[in-house]
Amino acid sequence: MIIDCHGHFTTAPKALEIWRQRQIAGLTAPELAPSVSDLQISDDALCEAIEGNQLRLMRERGADLTIFSPRASFMAHHIGNFETSATWAAICNLLCHRVSELFPDHFVGAAMLPQSPGVDTRSCVAELERCVLEYGFVGVNLNPDPSGGHWTSPPLSDPYWFPLYEKMVELDVPAMIHVSTSCNACFHTTGAHYLNADTTAFMQVLTSDLFQRFPTLKFVIPHGGGAVPYHWGRFRGLAQELKLPPLQEHLLNNVFFDTCVYHQPGIDLLTHVIPVRNVLFASEMIGAVRGIDPETGHYYDDTRRYIDQAALSAEERHLIYEGNARRIYTRLDARLKARGL
Numbered sequence: 498m499i500i501d502c503h504g505h506f507t508t509a510p511k512a513l514e515i516w517r518q519r520q521i522a523g524l525t526a527p528e529l530a531p532s533v534s535d536l537q538i539s540d541d542a543l544c545e546a547i548e549g550n551q552l553r554l555m556r557e558r559g560a561d562l563t564i565f566s567p568r569a570s571f572m573a574h575h576i577g578n579f580e581t582s583a584t585w586a587a588i589c590n591l592l593c594h595r596v597s598e599l600f601p602d603h604f605v606g607a608a609m610l611p612q613s614p615g616v617d618t619r620s621c622v623a624e625l626e627r628c629v630l631e632y633g634f635v636g637v638n639l640n641p642d643p644s645g646g647h648w649t650s651p652p653l654s655d656p657y658w659f660p661l662y663e664k665m666v667e668l669d670v671p672a673m674i675h676v677s678t679s680c681n682a683c684f685h686t687t688g689a690h691y692l693n694a695d696t697t698a699f700m701q702v703l704t705s706d707l708f709q710r711f712p713t714l715k716f717v718i719p720h721g722g723g724a725v726p727y728h729w730g731r732f733r734g735l736a737q738e739l740k741l742p743p744l745q746e747h748l749l750n751n752v753f754f755d756t757c758v759y760h761q762p763g764i765d766l767l768t769h770v771i772p773v774r775n776v777l778f779a780s781e782m783i784g785a786v787r788g789i790d791p792e793t794g795h796y797y798d799d800t801r802r803y804i805d806q807a808a809l810s811a812e813e814r815h816l817i818y819e820g821n822a823r824r825i826y827t828r829l830d831a832r833l834k835a836r837g838l
């Protein structure tokens with residue numbers, strides 16, 4: 498079985514984007530603000546959006562199941578206030594839930610949180626609980642920078658985040674550390690801000706005792722871990738200077754990396770440097786990089802090809818494709834087992 502731990506609903510019907518634009522317009526002109534019931538998307542429209550896009554590509558590329566969350570760049574937690582984010586997150590999560598109900602063999606949800614800069618993270622707990630307990634979601638996306646590129650929140654090791662971690666631990670759901678759109682002109686959203694955030698989050702937890710405090714807390718760092726695998730020696734050396742335990746012991750029971758790296762040498766490096774037990778298959782499809790690589794003739798985000806061609810044993814490949822995801826996303830494993838898988 499091939500589990501893709503990182504997919505977003507980037508192809509939602511246009512009505513969603515139009516509703517969001519009205520919500521944003523309503524922040525300055527309240528008479529324009531839409532109600533939740535103004536958004537009407539039929540099951541047929543959802544099926545069409547999935548069948549012709551994500552599901553078609555999953556079938557072509559041989560992926561079975563995608564952990565599916567709302568479009569990351571549209572989370573835009575910096576817009577409006579908590580109420581704005583709460584309404585928007587609820588709408589986006591419900592759509593992913595409906596997709597998972599329409600295609601239960603192929604999609605399972607991961608939640609977007611109603612984060613808002615400076616707002617107590619306790620405010621996000623209710624939506625997380627709803628998504629996990631009512632919708633059957635198996636993970637959550639946690640934005641370490643809800644300001645959208647200005648980094649106004651404390652680091653992930655700060656008690657600011659602990660109410661969320663306590664709930665994640667209680668529910669046993671891992672967080673993918675995932676920023677949203679950049680509203681800082683210095684940082685391109687998917688080319689810089691995403692990768693910066695992956696690297697930044699890793700260093701934040703490296704310089705902390707977060708996982709001593711929360712031994713069962715699990716973070717998936719997407720996009721291959723940003724700069725982390727490439728600079729693994731630097732991180733090991735910094736940890737050593739800080740008299741921290743070796744990274745394997747200090748972080749690798751809790752931190753995992755996905756395979757959203759869009760070329761063979763990147764995947765070769767990732768799987769060589771990072772223990773295979775810490776690498777999860779993912780494509781972030783349909784996402785940031787949608788073109789065909791002229792050097793290979795294949796889509797950049799067809800990441801399965803790179804895993805198939807990497808120097809890995811069958812057992813290692815199985816861990817990356819299925820075993821690690823089932824070990825880390827325990828609720829997913831339970832769901833699959835309940836269906837005899």
Ligand SMILES: [Zn+2]
Nearest residue numbers: 505569675781
């Ligand atoms: Zn993503």
